[in-house]
Amino acid sequence: MSKRTKTVCIAALLIAKISLSAFAQTAGIGDLQRAAGNFSSTIAESLPLNASLGLNWSDAHIGKLFPGLPPSLGVGVSVGATSIELSDMERLADMLGFGGRLPNMDRMLFPGYTAEARIGGLFLPFDIGFKFGYLPSMEFNNFNINYFLIGGDIRYAILNRPFLPRISVAVGFNYMRGGIGGRIRGANLEFDHPDGSLSIEPDEIDLYWSTRSLDFRVQVSHTFLILTPYLGFGASYAWSRAGYEIRTRSNIDLNGVDVNDINNYLRSQGLETVNIRGSGISSSINNSAFGFRVFGGMSFNLAVFRLDFTGMYSFLDNNYGASIGVRFQL
Numbered sequence: 001m002s003k004r005t006k007t008v009c010i011a012a013l014l015i016a017k018i019s020l021s022a023f024a025q026t027a028g029i030g031d032l033q034r035a036a037g038n039f040s041s042t043i044a045e046s047l048p049l050n051a052s053l054g055l056n057w058s059d060a061h062i063g064k065l066f067p068g069l070p071p072s073l074g075v076g077v078s079v080g081a082t083s084i085e086l087s088d089m090e091r092l093a094d095m096l097g098f099g100g101r102l103p104n105m106d107r108m109l110f111p112g113y114t115a116e117a118r119i120g121g122l123f124l125p126f127d128i129g130f131k132f133g134y135l136p137s138m139e140f141n142n143f144n145i146n147y148f149l150i151g152g153d154i155r156y157a158i159l160n161r162p163f164l165p166r167i168s169v170a171v172g173f174n175y176m177r178g179g180i181g182g183r184i185r186g187a188n189l190e191f192d193h194p195d196g197s198l199s200i201e202p203d204e205i206d207l208y209w210s211t212r213s214l215d216f217r218v219q220v221s222h223t224f225l226i227l228t229p230y231l232g233f234g235a236s237y238a239w240s241r242a243g244y245e246i247r248t249r250s251n252i253d254l255n256g257v258d259v260n261d262i263n264n265y266l267r268s269q270g271l272e273t274v275n276i277r278g279s280g281i282s283s284s285i286n287n288s289a290f291g292f293r294v295f296g297g298m299s300f301n302l303a304v305f306r307l308d309f310t311g312m313y314s315f316l317d318n319n320y321g322a323s324i325g326v327r328f329q330l
Contacts, residue, residue, distance in 0.1 A: 063127070
């Protein structure tokens with residue numbers, strides 16, 4: 001029988017995952033870097049879907065700013081979440097000594113929100129959209145999370161005639177970054193390699209990520225009285241970076257081994273190197289990936305207000321998401 005998938009909110013997951021009690025953890029430095037590489041690869045596939053949250057307006061084209069009365073424009077907010085595979089993140093967290101277990105969990109929800117605006121074009125049937133989301137680094141019970149998203153798109157209506165569905169094509173760009181982590185007390189991490197080992201007493205451990213994605217979409221919509229159903233297909237290419245950082249106020253014990261020897265060993269294994277300095281250890285790994293998704297939903301149109309419901313599904317990694325948005329639109 002296949003393992004049952006359970007989904008939880010990222011905040012609840014990580015509060016449960018990060019243990020603040022004392023522990024000792026030993027792992028191979030090569031195994032740590034393999035786990036970090038797998039985590040980066042998973043993030044590269046999953047983040048573009050999350051970055052596509054926002055600006056999923058039901059109308060394939062909102063109209064022109066000029067000429068036309070009233071001028072076509074709108075502002076709103078949206079909130080949603082997309083799924084992400086948990087196993088690679090969990091494996092890296094275990095390597096870094098995060099305590100706690102949440103059995104039988106394959107995926108978790110990765111939240112996002114945006115403030116957004118869209119304005120119609122001049123003379124030609126196009127519109128331009130902008131979105132922005134920001135969550136400053138906040139700490140709760142020694143746990144912190146941060147989030148930043150900015151993006152935009154331009155859509156051009158290739159079919160925009162009365163009584164017919166509207167069809168548009170779009171190109172957009174999104175940038176997002178984020179991270180999770182926690183303060184640790186009384187811990188000890190040791191990483192073995194062929195020439196010995198290195199040990200560190202961490203004060204803070206963080207996982208972080210960022211992605212830049214170029215996005216292409218086609219969308220069709222049609223309004224029936226106060227309802228506007230819509231359906232679209234998106235393709236993206238993303239350049240992503242993900243990694244970890246272990247910070248300490250204590251010295252890192254290299255046990256007489258040179259940092260270059262450790263990194264030469266990692267290179268010989270085809271693994272990313274580590275950055276070892278007095279304040280800690282870190283490693284960032286770059287990955288790029290294509291993404292293909294289908295999205296769709298419906299809006300309820302009440303005078304100058306719209307209530308949007310959107311669902312989405314990513315084909316290559318089987319992740320999914322949903323969002324709800326409210327906007328004022330002329």
